[in-house]
């Protein structure tokens with residue numbers, strides 16, 4: 001990979017203040033996303049995927065706050081920008097789509113008006129908004145876009161609503177699209193169509209994508225690189241092929257074991273024993289150690305650093321790589 005990454009996240013820590021004290025939902029995360037590529041972020045519910053993406057967007061809800069780190073977009077630290085400048089970045093350079101478009105679309109306005117509003121918000125002097133919005137709907141392969149322009153969100157299927165969200169997100173030609181579980185609420189056929197669409201749009205525009213999902217199948221299909229998160233930390237990061245062919249962190253092994261095996265008579269689900277530790281009772285060392293079949297005493301003493309064990313393949317495990325294979 002040549003050139004500086006489009007996005008580099010360094011030492012990001014995002015914490016929430018609660019009556020029980022502060023806890024870090026994202027705790028020292030380093031990531032980067034090259035131009036035109038897709039980074040998949042995977043992990044179980046509650047591991048911090050959404051808080052990470054909201055941190056990048058400058059949208060962490062109270063009582064949360066980014067406590068440390070940098071979010072460098074083309075070298076500029078977004079965390080230092082005043083709110084007005086950050087609003088300009090959102091929906092401009094960086095856009096986001098969510099799992100459930102109904103929560104982001106306004107039910108009382110036609111979709112066309114919502115797209116033109118997004119365009120106007122970013123470029124107050126923009127003209128030909130109706131024509132541009134119809135073109136945006138056509139671009140995300142919504143049939144009869146002129147007619148759809150005047151329809152309300154409830155008149156569209158879930159897949160069509162997600163296409164509208166993608167059209168809105170892309171209206172301002174973002175360099176980075178953050179897609180948080182974009183297909184989780186959709187049935188499998190529609191899911192495949194939306195993923196196809198995202199891939200085609202990426203090829204067309206050269207945008208980078210951060211794809212957040214708990215679905216390893218989606219990641220395998222879409223991502224160039226994958227970061228696996230566990231309890232607020234990245235535990236493994238690698239090119240997608242390396243991660244799937246040669247997983248090194250015991251948690252990643254467990255996740256891959258949890259994927260239904262279609263090549264067997266019956267799908268097999270290998271659960272990871274135990275549960276994610278609650279945020280107030282995180283072990284001092286490796287957070288996965290209490291559930292890890294490979295853990296030794298040293299794992300519980302201090303957090304293992306994320307280290308590069310082969311080119312581009314990083315793992316935060318004292319026992320990787322040799323011992324895992326043994």
Ligand SMILES: Nc1ncnc2c1ncn2[C@@H]1O[C@H](COP(=O)(O)OP(=O)(O)OP(=O)(O)O)[C@@H](O)[C@H]1O
Pocket residue numbers: 016025043044045046047048049050051052061062063064214279
């Ligand atoms: N507004 C909030 N106030 C307090 N805690 C929060 C808030 N939002 C998230 N958290 C906590 O931060 C942690 C990470 O949550 P996050 O939503 O990022 O997980 P996730 O990996 O995206 O999970 P999911 O796949 O279920 O969306 C969780 O422990 C969650 O309870």
